[in-house]
Amino acid sequence: MKEQIQQHVKNLLAEGKIKGFLGLRQQGTDIGPYLFTTADELEDLSLGDRQDPGDSRYPLDKILKRIAHKYPTDTFGVLVRGCDERALRQLFAVSMLHRDRVIPVGFACPSELAEKHQCWKPFPDALVAGEVSPGFAGGEDAVGARLDLLAKLQEWFDTFDTCVKCYGCRNICPVCYCHDCTLEEAALLPTGDIPPANPNFLMTRAMHMVGRSLCVYCGLCEEVCPANIPLKSLYKLVAKVVGQEGTTPEGRAAQQKTSGSGQQAVGSQG
């Protein structure tokens, strides 16, 4: 799978279609984002599977936004999984990235990862490599069911008490792109203390994620949270409460089922 990606990117570079390729590089056992500009460097390309599939993911789209800002007239390639591509479309939609200056190079996630992430479309449309697996077909979110938002509100709020206000959830989120972030607006969210003023702090972010259907349910926020707050589950539950159930993994899975066309229909979800 990696060879196909490497070859594909080499071609893009050789043909002059891209100025660089934003992917992941492995050094020793460490994996991190890297902007590849020559074919040789691609030797060290990684797909982000250190020990287990997808255990070393980064919000490459968001990093690309910075690079594109610095080189506004150049075109770049970027490594994408299904969720990355979904995030990319969100960034296109608000002109944070320009559709014509980004070439996504995609690969599919294995079904075990899709199950783990409850991902209804574990592959991008810009698929270059990998075996397409059907993805999550709907069902209960274990954490969500255990901690139903309205029924267990106090339990959720108790969980919020572990937040150390590190901003990790926002910083890693591929679709948290605002220049002036509400979470840093001292007039709305008092500064100086941990846990931060809750439920305001965590619920503000939750509303931002679901209110405009931004969240692509990649789960990076939840993985990075040092307080182990089940953020992705929280966002799903908030989405249900505010009538955005259709944008949750369960909702998407249900839509795929009723549209009956399985994998073909998914291309349309943006």
Added chain:
Amino acid sequence: MVGLAAAFGSGAMTNSIAEIEDADCIFVIGSNTTSSHPLVATRIFRAIAKGAKLVVADPRKIQLALKADTHVRHNLGTDVALLNGMMHVILKNNWHDQQFVEERCEGFEEFKQLIDNYPPEKVAEITGVSADDIAKIAEYYAKAEAASIIYCMGITQHTTGVDNVKSLANLAMLTGNMGKESTGVNPLRGQNNVQGACDMGGLPNVYSGYQAVNVIDNQTKFESAWNAKLSDQIGLTIPFMLSGLSEGTLKALYVVGENPMVSDPDIGHVEKAIKNTEFLVVQDIFLTPTAELAHVVLPGTSFAEKDGTFTNTERRVQLLRKAIEPVGESKPDWEIIQEISNRFGYEMNYESAEDIMKEISTLTPSYGGITYERLQGDGLAWPCPDKEHPGTKFLHKDKFARGLGLFHAIDYQPPAEVVDDEYPFWLSTGRVHVHYHTGTMTRVSPTLHAEIPEGKLEMHPEDGERLGVRQGEKVKVASRRGEIIAKVILTDRVDVGVVFMPFHFVETCANVLTNPAHDPIAKIPEFKVCAVKVEKAA
């Protein structure tokens, strides 16, 4: 560290961070873990999710206290009494691990006799913690299958710091919570590499790997390796350097990556000492308040500009790789030291940080098997004596580093300075979540600065009312050593009669107030307790 070394023979976190997750009881004392070591707090939260009991002993209602099964607020500086009280309950109920005590420890009888004098009722009077609570936390800790102790500066920064640590060691040995997975006595070290700096002999009494300078075999070993004559005398600790400077017996000071003008107790005294220095050299990455007083400033590099290793709190040696070239005229610390040494006429010819690690591994038994090649990935936790050794997850498995674990009979002693009519408030100092140490790195970050731009005094609302001070108003805080003006935060995070101040801020410098009285052995000052008076600022 000295306390642990005396009890066990090795002064470091006994267990690894990841093991905390599987403890059945976690006893956190003198550590504001979510604020200062959030990723250790992660493991504590995970342990709670798996059903572990959390006991927090801290005079302040810290964030972790919100998640504790029991939070006790003992009076400042009464840790020994609290721990002795817990052990009294444990012995009385036979919750101790007799077999472990007999087979693996010594000094038990004397210790036991002393503990007899600490019935919970008496301890309650000293500590302000109810006898019931003492019994409860003793039971949680003693009855757990695997119980882990986590502590930090709230234990060590006292005139009885070493006693406090030895008492924690007593508690762990008494209950057999040593040398096993998810147990132990675990000091959290602050900086990413403070463990490494100590490991490398950045202390007055040891070479690398804690090899004492006054042991002749060590001296000759290092003399032949370095081809130089070495001293067998123990060097000076910071308090003695400062008094030496004041008195003129010490003429020059070379400060590397420290900021005593903000970080040391009784700043008035520090400033006098530093200004009295005939020749002051400061090597740092920013122009700190101390560097501003220097005759020569040598620009060091930040973590991003150098290769090397960091040894973290769990004894794990980790590789650091240079991401960018050194900015401006800055150089990695080892290069600066090498150049100075060469100009003094002692040739050093290291080519790289890796070169130095090669030397470290030949001279330091606990680092014997550590090479850059083996450090790729997750690194290695010492002791790692040879090239095949996989590193050590937890210490003292079948036997303590010193052979038998040593019980110490320790009596409670009050802090060096206690409140009186003139100075009626207890002052404690510490950190806030967004700032690091003297703020030389964090206060220049706009985001972190915006979160907490200034140092304020935490005070209980009842005290505020009594003094006629409202939220955010300015107060004058004075101790026997100096005074500062700061705004107040009225909060029940502190108890009535106790005030707290972070020490990161040079403008409202808490260390103008603190007491330089220090532990007789470790020489760590009593940052955590002194007496102050507070009044509304005019």
